[in-house]
Amino acid sequence: MAEKGFGTRAIHEGNIRDTQFGALTMPIYQTSTFVFDDCAQGAARFAGKEDGFIYTRLGNPTIKMVQDKVAALEGGEACQAAASGMGAISSCIWSIAGAGKKIVADKTLYGCTFALLSAGVTQYGVEVEFIDCSNMDEVKAALTDNTCCVYLETPANPNMKITDIAKIAEIAHGYNKDIKVVCDNTFASPYCQQPLSLGADVVVHSATKYLNGHGDVIAGFVVGDAEFIQRVAMFGVKDMTGSVMGPFEAFLILRGLKTMEVRMMRHCENGMKIAQYLEKQPKVTKVNYPGLESFPGHEVAAKQMTRGFGGMISFEVATKAEGEKLCNSLKLCTLAVSLGDAETLIEHPASMTHSTYSPEELAEAGIPEGMIRLSCGLENADDIIADLDQAFAQI
Numbered sequence: 001m002a003e004k005g006f007g008t009r010a011i012h013e014g015n016i017r018d019t020q021f022g023a024l025t026m027p028i029y030q031t032s033t034f035v036f037d038d039c040a041q042g043a044a045r046f047a048g049k050e051d052g053f054i055y056t057r058l059g060n061p062t063i064k065m066v067q068d069k070v071a072a073l074e075g076g077e078a079c080q081a082a083a084s085g086m087g088a089i090s091s092c093i094w095s096i097a098g099a100g101k102k103i104v105a106d107k108t109l110y111g112c113t114f115a116l117l118s119a120g121v122t123q124y125g126v127e128v129e130f131i132d133c134s135n136m137d138e139v140k141a142a143l144t145d146n147t148c149c150v151y152l153e154t155p156a157n158p159n160m161k162i163t164d165i166a167k168i169a170e171i172a173h174g175y176n177k178d179i180k181v182v183c184d185n186t187f188a189s190p191y192c193q194q195p196l197s198l199g200a201d202v203v204v205h206s207a208t209k210y211l212n213g214h215g216d217v218i219a220g221f222v223v224g225d226a227e228f229i230q231r232v233a234m235f236g237v238k239d240m241t242g243s244v245m246g247p248f249e250a251f252l253i254l255r256g257l258k259t260m261e262v263r264m265m266r267h268c269e270n271g272m273k274i275a276q277y278l279e280k281q282p283k284v285t286k287v288n289y290p291g292l293e294s295f296p297g298h299e300v301a302a303k304q305m306t307r308g309f310g311g312m313i314s315f316e317v318a319t320k321a322e323g324e325k326l327c328n329s330l331k332l333c334t335l336a337v338s339l340g341d342a343e344t345l346i347e348h349p350a351s352m353t354h355s356t357y358s359p360e361e362l363a364e365a366g367i368p369e370g371m372i373r374l375s376c377g378l379e380n381a382d383d384i385i386a387d388l389d390q391a392f393a394q395i
């Protein structure tokens, strides 16, 4: 039988049938620990000789179900949940890198990921080189014998830069098959793009965003092959970060995933309409949206974002002051960081999400002072455009 559609899989894959009471939705197993029948059973579970739960930092039924669902949607063998996107990213990085190893990372990343790589792991003997991953000559030049990881976002936060995942994987694995190509798929979501199918080894997510979709959870995931995810679970999360997702968060994400396809269809539709409006708005000097033919990454995006171009846009106005005036004049769009929610959210990356970058690093990463980031919500596009229009009239 042909593979079922994304919406069907988001609702049905990974489900655990409640045989005790027949609940339709997965209950919230709000428990820290699990009872053993006897010492032999406890020992067998710790030794990995018997399946079953031990302690929620090591596993929990509600969390297991959401992990299995996200693994299926990303096309990965396994998935590990975390307490936040940063928990997932740091657990992943500690499972790959160590003293003496090198990470090659794109220079345009979410601000806290940039801080983790530039100021965090470097304190522990990990070398990090920041490059432009969309330039394959830079990628080739950065790979060395101690390189263990190539780390990137596509589309990148906040300038939407597109990187060719298949090309990166080919170059990195051609140099050394053990290099882990890690892609943060938060902006695209598995609905639009599945990096593992393009050759990436690992996908990380801030599930705070599209996967949950309702702005009421902080959570993250790492997806990859079973052996690597076992290491992330038993070393990255269990020993290094302790970044454990709570059962209630898992329940909320399971609820959010049921509507992921319809939400993403609307996010993509709104993203395209609003990007087209911004392209014609005289006060906007540049629009970054992968769906626009004028956008430099469009061709690669069209190849790897197979169902749509998502709901994230960034655009530039002449000055920071104009950007602030615009944000302060909006009535429907909400001034807040985060993204992927039902509400349209707007923010100023240089002073907010990317304030971990110095002014020189912002310039190097392609994040100008006049850049505004917009997460197109699920409202009616005409209403979002009318609100933007009245705010542009103020500047």
Ligand SMILES: Cc1ncc(COP(=O)(O)O)c(C=O)c1O
Residues within 6 Å of the ligand: 084, 085, 086, 087, 110, 112, 113, 153, 157, 184, 186, 187, 205, 206, 207, 208, 218, 219, 220, 338
């Ligand atoms: C692309 C990207 N990755 C990771 C994160 C971190 O996720 P969290 O805030 O859930 O820790 C964010 C947060 O905005 C993000 O935008």
